[in-house]
Amino acid sequence: xxxxxxxxxxxxxxxEANSVELHEFCTALHPARTAEFMEGxxxxxxxxxxxxxxxxxxxxxxxxFEHEKQIEILEQQAxxxxxxxxxxxxxxxxxxxxHDVNADVVNEIxxxxxxxxxxxxxxxxxxxxxTAGAIMTTxxxxxxxxxxxxxxxxxxxxxxxxxxxxxxxxVVDSDDHLRGVVSTRQLVSAIGKPETRLSExxxxxxxxxxxxQDREEVVDRVAQFxxxxxxxxxxxxxxxxxxxxxxxxxxxxxxxxxDAHLIAGVAPLDDSYLKVDLLTLIWKRAIxxxxxxTAGICTAFALRHYEDRLTLAIWLIWFLPLVNSxxxxxxxxxxxxxxTALSAGDxxxxxxxxxxxxxxxxxxxxxxxxxxxxVIATTMIIPSSPPLxxxxxxxxxxxxxxxxxxxxxxxxxxxxxxxxxxxxLMSNPFVAGIMDLLGITVYLNVAIWLLTVVSKVVxxx
Amino acid sequence: xxxxxxxxxxxxxxxEANSVELHEFCTALHPARTAEFMEGxxxxxxxxxxxxxxxxxxxxxxxxFEHEKQIEILEQQAxxxxxxxxxxxxxxxxxxxxHDVNADVVNEIxxxxxxxxxxxxxxxxxxxxxTAGAIMTTxxxxxxxxxxxxxxxxxxxxxxxxxxxxxxxxVVDSDDHLRGVVSTRQLVSAIGKPETRLSExxxxxxxxxxxxQDREEVVDRVAQFxxxxxxxxxxxxxxxxxxxxxxxxxxxxxxxxxDAHLIAGVAPLDDSYLKVDLLTLIWKRAIxxxxxxTAGICTAFALRHYEDRLTLAIWLIWFLPLVNSxxxxxxxxxxxxxxTALSAGDxxxxxxxxxxxxxxxxxxxxxxxxxxxxVIATTMIIPSSPPLxxxxxxxxxxxxxxxxxxxxxxxxxxxxxxxxxxxxLMSNPFVAGIMDLLGITVYLNVAIWLLTVVSKVVxxx
Numbered sequence: 017x018x019x020x021x022x023x024x025x026x027x028x029x030x031x032e033a034n035s036v037e038l039h040e041f042c043t044a045l046h047p048a049r050t051a052e053f054m055e056g057x058x059x060x061x062x063x064x065x066x067x068x069x070x071x072x073x074x075x076x077x078x079x080x081f082e083h084e085k086q087i088e089i090l091e092q093q094a095x096x097x098x099x100x101x102x103x104x105x106x107x108x109x110x111x112x113x114x115h116d117v118n119a120d121v122v123n124e125i126x127x128x129x130x131x132x133x134x135x136x137x138x139x140x141x142x143x144x145x146x147t148a149g150a151i152m153t154t155x156x157x158x159x160x161x162x163x164x165x166x167x168x169x170x171x172x173x174x175x176x177x178x179x180x181x182x183x184x185x186x187v188v189d190s191d192d193h194l195r196g197v198v199s200t201r202q203l204v205s206a207i208g209k210p211e212t213r214l215s216e217x218x219x220x221x222x223x224x225x226x227x228x229q230d231r232e233e234v235v236d237r238v239a240q241f242x243x244x245x246x247x248x249x250x251x252x253x254x255x256x257x258x259x260x261x262x263x264x265x266x267x268x269x270x271x272x273x274x275d276a277h278l279i280a281g282v283a284p285l286d287d288s289y290l291k292v293d294l295l296t297l298i299w300k301r302a303i304x305x306x307x308x309x310t311a312g313i314c315t316a317f318a319l320r321h322y323e324d325r326l327t328l329a330i331w332l333i334w335f336l337p338l339v340n341s342x343x344x345x346x347x348x349x350x351x352x353x354x355x356t357a358l359s360a361g362d363x364x365x366x367x368x369x370x371x372x373x374x375x376x377x378x379x380x381x382x383x384x385x386x387x388x389x390x391v392i393a394t395t396m397i398i399p400s401s402p403p404l405x406x407x408x409x410x411x412x413x414x415x416x417x418x419x420x421x422x423x424x425x426x427x428x429x430x431x432x433x434x435x436x437x438x439x440x441l442m443s444n445p446f447v448a449g450i451m452d453l454l455g456i457t458v459y460l461n462v463a464i465w466l467l468t469v470v471s472k473v474v475x476x477x
Numbered sequence: 478x479x480x481x482x483x484x485x486x487x488x489x490x491x492x493e494a495n496s497v498e499l500h501e502f503c504t505a506l507h508p509a510r511t512a513e514f515m516e517g518x519x520x521x522x523x524x525x526x527x528x529x530x531x532x533x534x535x536x537x538x539x540x541x542f543e544h545e546k547q548i549e550i551l552e553q554q555a556x557x558x559x560x561x562x563x564x565x566x567x568x569x570x571x572x573x574x575x576h577d578v579n580a581d582v583v584n585e586i587x588x589x590x591x592x593x594x595x596x597x598x599x600x601x602x603x604x605x606x607x608t609a610g611a612i613m614t615t616x617x618x619x620x621x622x623x624x625x626x627x628x629x630x631x632x633x634x635x636x637x638x639x640x641x642x643x644x645x646x647x648v649v650d651s652d653d654h655l656r657g658v659v660s661t662r663q664l665v666s667a668i669g670k671p672e673t674r675l676s677e678x679x680x681x682x683x684x685x686x687x688x689x690q691d692r693e694e695v696v697d698r699v700a701q702f703x704x705x706x707x708x709x710x711x712x713x714x715x716x717x718x719x720x721x722x723x724x725x726x727x728x729x730x731x732x733x734x735x736d737a738h739l740i741a742g743v744a745p746l747d748d749s750y751l752k753v754d755l756l757t758l759i760w761k762r763a764i765x766x767x768x769x770x771t772a773g774i775c776t777a778f779a780l781r782h783y784e785d786r787l788t789l790a791i792w793l794i795w796f797l798p799l800v801n802s803x804x805x806x807x808x809x810x811x812x813x814x815x816x817t818a819l820s821a822g823d824x825x826x827x828x829x830x831x832x833x834x835x836x837x838x839x840x841x842x843x844x845x846x847x848x849x850x851x852v853i854a855t856t857m858i859i860p861s862s863p864p865l866x867x868x869x870x871x872x873x874x875x876x877x878x879x880x881x882x883x884x885x886x887x888x889x890x891x892x893x894x895x896x897x898x899x900x901x902l903m904s905n906p907f908v909a910g911i912m913d914l915l916g917i918t919v920y921l922n923v924a925i926w927l928l929t930v931v932s933k934v935v936x937x938x
Contacts, residue, residue, distance in 0.1 A: 046682045048702045173668040182662050183644055183705075200661055201643050207634040221507045239730070241509045242723040244644070244705065261722040262703040265729060269700070272733030273817045276740065280813035280905065281806055288823035289814050294835065298842045301810050305843060305879075308806055309850055315798040316858045326794060333787060333794055337776040337913045340798060345742055345769055345906045349762050352741035353750050356734045362749035374755065381759045382766060389770055397777045418766075444741065444905060445806045452798045 023056045030064055042069035042077065051080035059088035067097075075104035083116070084291070090117050090125075099128035108153035108263065111140040148234050149227040151267060152248045152257035157185045159214060161195060166210035168203060181260050183244045187218050192254040194247060196220045224249045227256055231267050236361070238264045275359065278440040279352060281308065308445050315452050322460040332463050334397060335410045336456070342386055343417035343455040344448035350375055350425030351447045355439045358429060368430050372423070379422035383415040390414040405466045412466070413459045420458070421451055484517045491525055503530035503538065512541030520549035528558075536565035544577070545752070551578050551586075560589035569614035569724065572601040609695050610688040612728060613709045613718035618646045620675060622656060627671035629664060642721050644705045648679050653715040655708060657681045685710045688717055692728050697822070699725045736820065739901040740813060742769065769906050776913050783921040793924055795858060796871045797917070803847055804878035804916040805909035811836055811886030812908045816900045819890060829891050833884070840883035844876040851875040866927045873927070874920045881919070882912055 022041070029037050042050060042065065054062050054077075062085060066074045078086065078101060090098055090113060102110055102125065114122050114137065126134050136154055143149025157175050159168050168185070176182050185203065187196045196218030206212050224247050225234050238246050238259070248257040274284045283300040285292045319326070326332055354371065357363040363371060390411035398406065425447050429439035483502070490498050503511060503526065515523050515538075523546060527535045539547065539562060551559055551574065563571055563586065575583050575598065587595050597615055604610025618636050620629050629646070637643050646664065648657040657679030667673050685708050686695050699707050699720070709718040735745045744761040746753045780787070787793055815832065818824040824832060851872035859867065886908050890900035 044682070046680075046684060046702070048684075049682070169665065169668055173665050176662050176666040179662075182665065200665065201637050201640075204630065204634050204643065204661065205637040207630055219507075221505070221510070223507060223509075239723075239726050241507070244722060261705060261726075262700075265700050265722075265726060268726060268729045268733070269821060272729070272736075273821060275733075276737055276813055276817050279737065279740070280809045282810050282814060288821065289818035290824055290828065290831065290835070294838060298839060301807075301839070302843055302846050304810075305803065305806055305847060306850060309799065309803060309847065309854075312799045312802050313854055313857070315802075316795040316854070319795040319798070320792070320858065323791060323795075327791060330784060330788060331781070333797075334777040334780040334784075336794075336797065337780070337801060337917065338770065338773045340801070341773050341776075341906070341910060341913055342766065342770060344909070345766055346762075348741045348906065349743050349765075352737055353743060356737050357750035360730060360734060360749065363751055367751065370751065374751070377755060378759060378762070382763055385763050386766060386770065389767060393770075393774055393777070396774070397781060445802070445809065448805070448909070449802060452802055456798065 022053045026054070026057065026065065027061070030061060035068055038065055038068035041065070042073060047073065047076040048080045050077050055082070059085050059092065063089050063093050071100060071104050075101055079105060079109060086113055087116050090114075091121050095121075095124055096128055099125055102129060103133050106153055107136055107140060107155050108151060108257075111137055115141070143227065146231050147227065148225045148229045148231060148248050148259060149257070151231055151234070151263045152227070152259045153263075154257045155179050156247075156255070156258045157182045158188055158255070159185050159198075161187045161189075161213070161215040161218065163214050164210060165203060165206045165212045165214070165217070168198075168214055169207070172200075172203070181245055181258070184247075184258070185214075186247060186255055186258075187214055188255050192256075194222060194224065194249055194253055194255040197222055197247070222247065224253075225259070226251070232271055234259055235264055235267050235271070239268075275355070275440045278438070279355065279444050281305070281445040304445070308449055311446075311449050312452065315456055318453060318456045322456070325460050325464050329406075329463070329467060331398060331406075332409070332460070335393075335413075336459065338393070339410070339413055339417055339455045339459045340448075340452045342414055343421045343451035346379075346382060346418045346421030347425035347447040347451045348444040350378075350422045351429055351444060354426050354429045358433055358439050365430065365433055371426055371430065375422040375426040376419075379419035382422065383418040386418045387411040387415040409459075409463045409466050413455075413462045416458050416462070417451070417455050420454055421447075424450055424454070483514045487515070487518065487526060488522070491522060496529055499526055499529035502526070503534060508534065508537040509541045511538050516543070520546050520553065524550050524554050532561060532565050536562055540566065540570060547574055548577050551575075552582050556582075556585050556589055560586055563590060564594050567614055568597055568601060568616050569612060569718075572598055575602070604688065607692050608688065609686045609690045609692060609709050609720060610718070612692055612695070612724045613688070613720045614724075615718045616640050617708075617716070617719045618643045619649055619716070620646050620659075622648045622650075622674070622676040622679065624675050625671060626664060626667045626673045626675070626678070629659075629675055630668070633661075633664070642706055642719070645708075645719070646675075647708055647716055647719075648675055649716050653717075655683060655685065655710055655714055655716040658683055658708070683708065685714075686720070687712070693732055695720055696725055696728050696732065700729075736816070736901045739899070740816065740905055742766070742906040765906070769910055772907075772910050773913065776917055779914060779917045783917070786921050786925050790867075790924070790928060792859060792867075793870070793921070796854075796874075797920065799854070800871070800874055800878055800916045800920045801913045803875055804882045804912035807840075807843060807879045807882030808886035808908040808912045809905040811839075811883045812890055812905060815887050815890040819894055819900050826891065826894055832887055832891065836883040836887040837880075840880035843883065844879040847879045848872040848876040870920075870924045870927050874916075874923045877919050877923070878912070878916050881915055882908075885911055885915070 026041065029041070054065060057065065062081065066077060069077060078089070126137070129137070140149070140154065155178065157172060157179055159171055163171065172182060172185065183200050185198045185200065186194060187198065189195055198214055198218045202217055206217060223237060223241050223243065225237060227248050227250050234246065245258045245260045247255055248259060250256055277284055281304040283303060285297070285300065354363065391407065394407050394410050428447065432439045432441055487502065490502070515526060518526065523542065527538060530538060587598070590598070601610070601615065616639065618633060618640055620632060624632065633643060633646065644661050646659045646661065647655060648659065650656055659675055659679045663678055667678060684698060684702050684704065686698060688709050688711050695707065706719045706721045708716055709720060711717055738745055742765040744764060746758070746761065815824065852868065855868050855871050889908065893900045893902055
C-alpha cells in the first residue's frame with residue numbers, strides 16, 4: 017500500500033523549489049520512514065527531493081527506496097551526482113546495485129569515483145553469487161594490537177562515521193592476517209583501565225568464513241554462534257571483509273523462499289515475483305511441469321496395462337483420485353517435514369533409522385485412520401449393497417498407500433541428502449508423482465486379489 | 478554428527494577430578510566450540526565439567542548446549558547451583574528454558590533467586606507465545622538524557638558486563654517512558670566532544686514495537702529498518718524490553734519452517750521434528766489428511782456421475798491421473814509463488830489485477846506447452862489409430878486445466894489474504910484437491926463434446 021499522505025505537499029514544495037521545507041522533510045523522520053512517504057513519487061521527483069539532504073543522509077534515504085527506483089535514479093541522473101552518492105553507500109549494497117545497472121552507465125560512472133572506491137567495487141564484483149564474498153562488506157573497523165584502550169577509542173571514533181558497523185573491531189598484523197577481535201562492548205567495559213593493550217583484551221579464538229564459502233553455511237554459522245558480524249578471510253587467513261547481521265537476515269529470508277519454490281517445483285528465481293521477467297518465469301515453471309509430465313506418463317501406461325481389471329468393476333475408477341491424493345498428501349507431509357528438519361539441522365543423516373522408525377509408526381497410525389474413513393466413504397459412494405469384498409478394496413488400499421506415502425516421503429529426501437544433492441529437490445510434485453504410480457499399482461492389485469480370490473472364499477454379503 | 482575427539486580425555490579428567498585441566502578446557506575455546514566438544518557427554522558429566530568454569534563462562538557454555546541436555550541439567554542438579562546459573566543467563570533465554578522445565582522444580586528454584594530476577598521471570602512468563610513480549614529481553618542499557626558523553630561511557634562500562642547487547646542505549650524519563658536512543662557508534666564517534674549531552678545526540682524518531690504485537694511483525698520491522706535491536710514498549714510507551722538480532726534470526730527461521738509445513742498441510746509444530754511428541758504429530762497430520770479426504774470425496778461422486786461417459790471410451794481413464802497431476806502441479810506453483818511473494822512483501826493485495834494478468838498470460842503459455850506434450854503423449858499411449866477427435870481430448874483438456882490451475886492457484890491465496898486469513902493456509906494439498914475436481918469435470922466434458930458432437934462433423938481419420 018503506497019502512503020500518499022504527503023505527496024501533494026511534496027509536489028508543491030518541488031514546484032516552488034522550497035529548499036527549506038524539503039530539507040526539513042528529509043531530516044525530520046527516520047530515513048526509512050522518509051523513503052516510505054516518497055514511494056508515490058517518480059524516480060525524477062524523488063531525486064529532486066533528495067538533493068535537499070546532505071550527502072550522508074541522502075544515501076541513507078536512498079538505500080530504503082525500492083530497488084527499481086534506485087536503478088532508475090542511478091541510470092538517469094547526472095553521473096557526477098551519482099558518483100558522489102555511490103561513495104556514501106555501504107560497499108556491499110553498492111556492488112549489489114551496480115550489478116543491475118546498465119553496463120554502459122556503470123562504465124561512465126566508475127572513472128568518476130575515487131580510486132579506492134573504484135578498486136573496491138571491481139574487487140567485490142568478482143565474487144560468484146551465493147558466496148560469502150558476494151554479500152560481504154569491506155568496510156570494517158581495523159586496529160593495531162599495540163593500541164591501548166584509550167587510543168583505540170579515539171581511533172575508533174574517527175573510523176566510526178564511515179563504517180556500517182563498529183560492533184566488532186578486528187586486529188590484524190602487518191600482512192592483513194587476522195589476529196583477533198575485540199567487541200565494542202569489551203572495549204567500553206575496559207574504559208576504567210584505559211592503558212590496557214588491545215592484545216590483552218582481544219579474543220584469538222575466532223569464528224571466520226572463507227570468502228568462497230556458500231552463503232547458506234555463513235548463515236548457519238552466524239545463527240549457531242549468535243554473532244552480529246562474521247569476518248571473511250581468504251585461504252591465507254587474510255581479513256578481506258565482514259558480513260553483518262542485516263545481510264544475514266536477508267539471506268535467511270531469500271533461502272527460505274527459494275526452498276519453498278523448489279518444494280513446489282519452481283526453479284529458484286533471481287528476483288521477486290512481480291519483477292522477474294515473464295519469459296524466464298514461464299521457462300522456470302514449464303521445465304519442471306514437463307519433467308513431471310514425462311514421468312507421469314507411466315501412470316497412463318499402468319492404467320492401460322490394468323484395463324481388464326478396470327472393466328471388471330467400473331466403480332473402481334471412482335476412488336482412484338482419492339487413492340492418489342491421499343498417497344500424495346501423506347508423502348508430501350513426510351517429505352516437507354524431513355526437508356525442513358534437515359535444513360534446520362534438527363535431523364542429521366546419521367539419524368535415518370530413528371526417522372524411518374517414526375515414519376513407520378506414523379504410517380501405520382495414519383493408515384488406520386484413513387482406512388476407517390475409507391469404509392465410511394465406500395458406504396456413501398457405492399449405492400447398492402455390493403459383496404463384502406467390495407467394501408474392503410478402497411480401505412485396504414488407503415491403508416497401504418498412506419503407509420507407503422510416509423516411507424517414500426521420508427526416504428527420498430534422506431537419499432538425496434546422502435547423495436550430496438539438495439533434499440528440497442525431492443519436491444512435493446515428485447513425491448506426488450511417485451505416489452500416483454504406486455497408488456494405481458497397489459489399488460488395482462488389491463482389487464484383483466479381493467474381487468477374484470477372496471470373493472470366491474467369502475460368499476456375497 | 479557428534480564430535481568425539483576429546484571425549485576420552487574429558488572423561489579421564491573427570492575421573493581424576495583434574496581441576497586445572499578441566500578449567501583449561503573450559504576457557505581455551507569459544508564457548509560454542511567448547512559446548513560442541515561436550516556433545517557426547519551425559520548431562521551429569523557435562524555439568525561436572527562446567528563446575529570448573531567461573532559462573533559467567535559457565536552460563537555461556539551452557540547456553541550452547543542442546544535444549545534437552547539443558548533441561549536435564551536444570552531439573553537434576555543441585556537447586557542452589559541452578560539458581561546461580563539462572564542469574565547469569567540472559568533474561569529471555571532463561572524464561573524460554575524454564576518454560577520446558579518440570580513445574581515442581583521451577584517452584585523449588587524460584588525462591589532461591591534474587592528477588593529482582595524472580596520478578597523478572599514471572600513477568601516475562603506472562604506474555605503469550607508468538608508475541609513480542611515472549612521473545613524480548615529486559616536487559617537493556619538505559620541512561621539518563623542529562624549525562625554527558627564522558628559520563629555516559631563510564632556508566633555504560635559498568636552496565637556493559639551484565640547486558641546481552643549495548644549497541645543501542647535507550648534514554649527514558651522518570652516514568653520509564655521512552656524518550657530517545659543513542660547508538661554506541663554515535664557515542665563512540667562523539668568521544669572527541671566529551672561534554673556533549675545525550676539529549677543532543679539522541680535520535681527521538683524511534684521505531685518501536687508493542688509488547689503484544691505478533692512476532693512476525695517484529696521481524697518485518699527489524700528487517701525493513703536494518704536494526705540490531707528494537708525497543709518493546711507498552712500501550713503508554715514505557716520501555717519494557719528489547720528484541721535483539723539473534724532472536725530475530727531464530728524467529729525468521731522458525732516462521733519459514735512453519736510456513737513450509739502449512740503449505741504441505743501439516744499444522745504448525747511446537748518443537749523440532751524428532752522432539753515433537755509422536756501422538757501430537759500424528760494428530761497434526763491426520764486432521765489435515767481427513768479434511769482433504771472429505772473434500773476429495775467430491776471427485777468420487779463426480780466420477781460416478783460421469784460413469785456413462787467413461788464406459789463410452791475406457792481409454793479416457795488412462796489419462797486421468799496425468800490431467801489431475803498437471804492441474805495440481807500448475808496450481809501449486811502459482812499458489813506457492815503468490816504465498817511467498819505476499820509474505821516477503823513483494824506483492825500487496827492492491828496489485829491483484831497485475832498478479833491475475835501475469836498468471837493469465839502464464840496459464841496461456843504453460844497450457845500451450847503442455848498441450849503440445851499432450852499430443853505427443855496421446856500418440857504414444859493410444860495404440861491403434863483412433864479418429865482425429867480422440868487425439869484432441871487430452872491436449873485440449875491439458876490446456877484448459879493448466880490455465881485454470883494458474884488462475885485458481887493465484888486467486889485463492891489472494892482471497893485468503895483479503896479475508897484476513899494466513900494465505901499459507903491455502904496450502905498445496907487444497908489447491909491440488911480443487912484441481913482434481915476441476916480436472917475431472919473439464920476432462921469429461923471436453924471428452925463428451927469432442928467424441929459425440931465433433932466426431933459427427935469430422936469423419937474418422
